[in-house]
Amino acid sequence: MNLDMIRAAAGRLDGHARRTPLLSSPFLDELAGRRVWVKPECLQHTGSFKFRGAFNALAAMDAEVRRRGVIAFSSGNHAQGVALAARMHGVPAVIIMPADSPALKLANTAALGAEVITYDRASEDRDEIGERLSAERGLTLVKPFDEPEVIAGQGTCGLEIAQQAAEQGIETADVLVCCGGGGLSSGIALALEADAPGLRVRTAEPEGFDDVARSLHSGEIERNARTSGNICDAIITPQPGNITFPILKRLCGPGLVVTEDEALAAMGQAFNRLKLVAEPGGAVALAAALFRGDEIRGDDVIVTVSGGNVDPAMFARALETL
Amino acid sequence: MNLDMIRAAAGRLDGHARRTPLLSSPFLDELAGRRVWVKPECLQHTGSFKFRGAFNALAAMDAEVRRRGVIAFSSGNHAQGVALAARMHGVPAVIIMPADSPALKLANTAALGAEVITYDRASEDRDEIGERLSAERGLTLVKPFDEPEVIAGQGTCGLEIAQQAAEQGIETADVLVCCGGGGLSSGIALALEADAPGLRVRTAEPEGFDDVARSLHSGEIERNARTSGNICDAIITPQPGNITFPILKRLCGPGLVVTEDEALAAMGQAFNRLKLVAEPGGAVALAAALFRGDEIRGDDVIVTVSGGNVDPAMFARALETL
Structure with a gap:
């Protein structure tokens, strides 16, 4: 698993995957107390980075x-x-x-x-x-995350972030990534290491399903006690992958953890301020940027909205937070 | 009001306005019976093309x-x-x-x-x-639509559509544009005349507030009987503009008209299939593509989603259509 594979993936995806934009809103900046930049992978084909x-x-x-x-x-x-x-x-x-x-x-x-x-x-x-x-x-x-060519494909999102951050003049920032098995987080981390070394990946997970945050803290792969019972179902996995975790351990800062209510509130803000549909698991990184700002450093923060496949009833719950 | 002003506007907006993507979904294609391409201006700064x-x-x-x-x-x-x-x-x-x-x-x-x-x-x-x-x-x-430099700015959306359509190999198609006073429609029409002459603008309006469709039909500026009382408030104006209408008359095909229920259903589809938040007035063009297909010709249709500034209660009504 290396950078060349991510660059090769970018060539294969060119003209097939969408190059998602980097969005922002002065209202989110005010709420977060710093500039918030959103990479909306919910706009990717099939509604997620997958x-x-x-x-x-x-x-x-x-x-x-x-x-x-x-x-x-x-x-x-x-x-x-x-x-x-x-x-x-x-x-x-x-x-x-x-x-x-x-x-x-x-x-x-x-x-x-x-x-x-x-x-x-x-x-x-x-x-x-x-x-x-x-x-x-x-x-x-085709495995969901612990597979080099899958990680390489997700890493193309990181190449885009590096380029888009440079266009905005952002040299140093935390990059908050919604994290399940670690495919997206590790791919982005490898891409940023090469193309934007001042940008550092921080994983974001739901409370009670923070296997990656605990693994990063202990340095060993830790498991979740449960693998169901949270609205952030898209990013709940038993444990980080054998290929992804060593990459995360080498390159990422401490993991961030948010509550279900914070994820729903972030979905509401994405609706209101960015006109984006985020699913709960796809909103945890934005939730961390908005509501856990004291755990982040710097004038800018970049977040992925990793997916938008949410049913109307759950989305209605997010609207109620507004 | 001419093309050079639109090209000059594109230069001024470069690096300030967002270049919105061109989105699609196989599910929308199936619903419409042709390929549907969506230009999401709801993702523009402040949530609309304005x-x-x-x-x-x-x-x-x-x-x-x-x-x-x-x-x-x-x-x-x-x-x-x-x-x-x-x-x-x-x-x-x-x-x-x-x-x-x-x-x-x-x-x-x-x-x-x-x-x-x-x-x-x-x-x-x-x-x-x-x-x-x-x-x-x-x-x-700064007038909302009947103002040359405002029309020129909206026209930059048409320059992008021309380029993005060419990238997809689309040479002929109707381009459905949500229409109030005609600033966006006339700007796009002028841009397409120059850069993509096979693409033809068709205005889309809510039933009962179809001043532009009637004006295009009669060849004279017609007024709406009312200027309130429709959920598509963002695109309700008394009549087409004195500068915009001659452009529309020269370049546009027959106007399309949709019901409030169709606009809400299109909002639901934009949520479900594109992960976009559209407001009612911003969804009328998509509604025409999805539900008035017999009035459109060709294998492809391009639509603007012109804005996404909708309150949670109205959006909840759109979710109920799913």
Whole structure:
């Protein structure tokens, strides 16, 4: 896993992924007490940064391997990213999803051209189903984060941040990144190390699911006690990845942690001041910038809004914070 | 009013206005029955395209005139655009607003650095207040649409559309533009005439407030019977402008008209599929693309989402359409 892979990913994504803008609002600046710069990956294809890594993973495959198709386990943003990336490459995608996934997520993934295979969480083994299908059809697994070409794809977001920060004259700042398994955080950290060494990644996570913050603190991989029961479902993983964590440990500052209420309030501010739809897990970095300012240094802070795939009922809760 | 003024405006806005992206979603394509390309001016500074025209009008002024300050009448998007543009130029702005304007709009305009002067709609004459202040302080009026340098600023959005359409290989398409007084529509039409002659502007308006569609049909300026009583308040004006209408008449196809329910449903789709916050008046062009497809020709349609300044209660109504 190295910078050259991120630069190669940028070449592959050129003309396929969106180059998202860097947004700001004087109202958010006032609320945060410093200038806040927002990288809205909710505007990326499929509504999250996951498309970057998925597209790059497919593009980097040997053509003959890719032609047989890909497989992924996900009920969320990674599923949609892989499904669209496969369709854009003209190859089949199988997405294994729990049978009790929200109907809309099942429908969306299928509408993006993927074959959706559901399993019963109680009685069936997801991995066994995946391995059988992969063997039968020669499918290649695209992992959600602990996979070099996926990290490289997410890292292209960091190359853009480096360039956009330079355009704004920002030389030093914390870059707050919504963090699940660490694919986006580690990719951005590697890109910034090379292109903007004054910018430092800080991970942002929901309270009670702060495995990365604790791991960064102890220096060892720590696990979450639970892996469900938080509105920030998109970024909840059992623990940081074996590939991502050493990168995070080497390059990131202390992790930041926010409450569910802070995430909802940040969604409300993104609606009101940036005209963006953020999902709870995609709003934790903005929440940290707005409500945990005493843990941040500098006149500028850059945050990712990593995704916007939220249902109307949850969004209505965010509107109530205004 | 000519193309050179739009090109000059683009030079003035470079590095100050945002170059908004051109977004799409396979789900919207399926709903519309053709490819839908969205130009999200809700992501522009102050949440609407109005910033473009306001900034250009200030930038084009003689420095000595500008130094004395500007004045505008508006309770909405134009007010915020002028306020921020004046602040960015370091000159005073006075915004005359009805005393019964929503508190948030009054507060936002003031927070952007403008001096807000309210008047009683029943007992006071807005124009008299404006003229007195202008005379006393030497302020220059920035009109909302019937003003060449304002039209030129809005036209920069058309230059971007021409370039972004070419990047996508789109040579012919209808370009649906949310239309009030016609500043954005006429500016875009002039830009496209020069840079993308296969792209044709079609205005979009709310039912019952379709002065531009009727004017295009009759060839003469027609008035609305009412100027209030519709959720698309941002684009309701008494009639097309004296400068904008001849441009619209020469360059635009037949006007499109949508219902309030269609505008709300388009807001819901923008939320769900593009992760954008659109206001009702900013969603009428998308509504026409999605729900009035039989009035449009071609494999591609380009639409503006012209603004996103909507309060949470109205947005909640849009979420209910999903």
